[in-house]
Amino acid sequence: MTARHPLVLGAGLFYPGGEHITGWRSPAAEPTRYLELDYYADFARTAEAGRFATVFLADELYVWDRYESGVDHGVNIRPEPLTLLSALSQLTTKIGLAATISTTYNEPYHVARKLASLDYLSDGRAAWNLVTSASDEEARNFGRDANLDHAVRYRRGEEFVEVVHGLWDSWDDDAFPHDKATGIFADRDKVHVLGHEGEFLSVRGPLNIPRPPQGHLPLFQAGASEAGRALAGRTADAVFTLGSDNLEEGRRLYKDYKLRARRAGRDPEAVKVLPALQPIIGRTQAEAEEKLRLLEELTPERVALDLLSHWLGEDLGRRELDEPFVFDADPAGFNQSKSLYASILKVLGEREFTLRELYREVLRRRFVLGTPDSLADRLVEAYTERAADGFILMFPTLPDSLFDFVTEIVPRLTDRGVYPAEYAGDTLREHLGLARPESRYAA
Template sequence: MSQSKRQLKLGAFLMATGHHVAAWRHPAAQADAGLNFKHYKQIVQAAERAKFDMMFLADSAAVWDRSPESLSRTSVVHFEPITLLSALSAVTEHIGLVATVSTTYNEPFHLARKFASLDYLSGGRSGWNLVTSANPAEALNFNRDHHLEHALRYRRAREFVDVVTSLWDSWDDDAFVRNKESGLFFEPDRLHVPDHKGEHFSVRGPLNVARPPQGYPVMVQAGSSEPGQELAAETAEVIFTAQQTLGDAQAFYRSVKDRLDRHGRSPEHLKIMPGIFPVVGRTEQEAQDKFGELQALIHPTVGLALLSGMSGGTDLSQYPVDGPLPDLPESNGGKSRQKLLIDLARRNNLTIRGLYEWIAGARGHRQLVGTPESIADQLEEWFLKDAADGFNVMPPHLPGGLTDFIDLVIPELRRRGLFRTEYEGRTLRENLGLPRPANKFRTGERPRPGKIEPAVAPPAPAAARASA
């Protein structure tokens, strides 16, 4: 294949022990990886040496509801993502640090404050993967019996983004003069109070962190449903998506990019990065043997529970495991992932067992098992044929699955001129080629609020309180 002047972007999607459902059982896996900082430090520094654009952490604010039998055979504990990324910011210099935080069970002020702090700690390398919660068990941890309805979750998410970005814009970039001689810490006319009142949120502000180094942390999204695509077209700068075929990936790429113009956005300012699950061998047989070793570790109870959860929550244990996937009720969780799995089963005539074995590694993302050359061929094809701007690499197990990709595939991508040899800048935005957003209070996108007033009466002076 011919070389391209563009270069693709790469994310390292790091599940604690790896993406395969049985990764923690692999002989070379770090079984306690979820709570092992040294493990994360080593693999993230390896990704940085390889010049990955970013590392990415998924998250759910609950243990998935599964039977005690399947749960007891699953790696279920891990660090809270922003806490972990804050620690990793001190031992890395260039790689982007992206965390998943749901708009369904968080408040905008908390999220804005945490990500602004992470952006300062990392020198401008933070990113927020915006999701609406798909795990029904999360509702039970936040005073609810069940999830909000799917469309309502996305309306809440859209307003959530508006509040968060307004909070990040609470201060002009040059607001803080910190003049010891005059005693002026900040310029009063460079403070903006969002004073948001909407359908879901009432948030006065301002944020008690200065405007982030990147303006906003990079905005990432993972939803592929129709509401998810629309939200992404309006707000996202990176999309992590699951696509199985070139045609489907091209259709998704066009669908999202074609929406950008009506939001006043340029196509190159949104990077679409499908997930890939690479199992790499120096020969085809070596790659197949590596994959077979992982597949042999799948416990049937775990595979069935994984499929039940990802396909919408229907308990599939009541159906013959070697029979076809039944018709499933519409999910109130991840609609695009449910459709992908149903289409996968129907297209390939898979049984329930066949489907859970198929998704045990890639979770519905694209699975690539082969040599460095064959994997690079497939990545190059999707990149050159407008199906992807880059890829989110999902190592089968850690650390070996990541180091295989770094040692074998990345040199092949560089030989073809498809991937960088050095970082372009210091911030995640610079490396992704994304513009730094202007402060919307300065651009007139929102009316500028007036003078800040105390939300409550200030406390009386100490002397007055003492005499009372």
């Protein structure tokens, strides 16, 4: 048996100020820098100093204005991921560059081409975080009144991946002799016309850029519903899960993804399971608690309530805050993120909550509080007990919580023998321990 690949870390970024919706108001935050390249270069270089496998830029295609608090209190602006990562590719040398791209509101030819270009610009460090887009607001920016049905989104997503992979194989790896003497730039026997006709997509090909340095770019996914997991088992190289503080639950989920990969005829080790982790790091547990308390204090009640309203798909603004909260759930009919919805129902099932208690609990549970030692222990345990192959870190506040993680927790992971002291290679596939796939035409 080959040795297990070392623990993998990804550095995620959704809100420019960090994963806590009020991160931008924290003492170290620098909200005037959220459109400066240097701000993101500092982020990527700090993560690179910590030998993170990849930076991951989360993204959605709308401004969260379903509720007014989203506009005046939330940071709803961010640079477009592929554009930003192209710039970062020139300011970093090792770290992977993962862009979030929606399969619902894009065309695969564009996506295959842009990602392949980023892979060339970065010498094999690009990746794609596939999302199917969850909200109606996104639909309205692309000529629809409402989002596609959840099941339809995932069917389109699967066909989309098939087409992108097919387009990346348009040219054999040795298709370009660039021979000035004979005048042959490309070998016509080594180009393939995809000719895809499917349920949603019709794409002739070939792609107008050669096969990417990584062959196929690593594909990340976070869909956690039945449809999301099925797609991940068949196609993802890494899955981001919501994470859980329950080790047994983490192990079950981990096994589920590996089993799905095996059933799809894939090597389970080639599908990395990376729970999301939002660490609040204190020198003592009490200091971590105090940091979270400060963030809660800075978060207007309205925003907290509106976030919960968004996740549950019901405006809770007129509900009584201090009465027992009763919710009429409809998991089958819910058309946004089904897994997030289910995770809130799970909290609700634990005991009776008032609305005030519920929003506080749901927001709190997104974060893990600890000291460098207790957090390192937790990560090592999840890795060794096979509840995780690594973690996708979503830093609550920036730049401080990334800096603290890299200076305090990363060395402890290395000391405990689960995390590399150096990058093992140069491409993102190498950082993830994934082989470069052969072209479908190679045989």
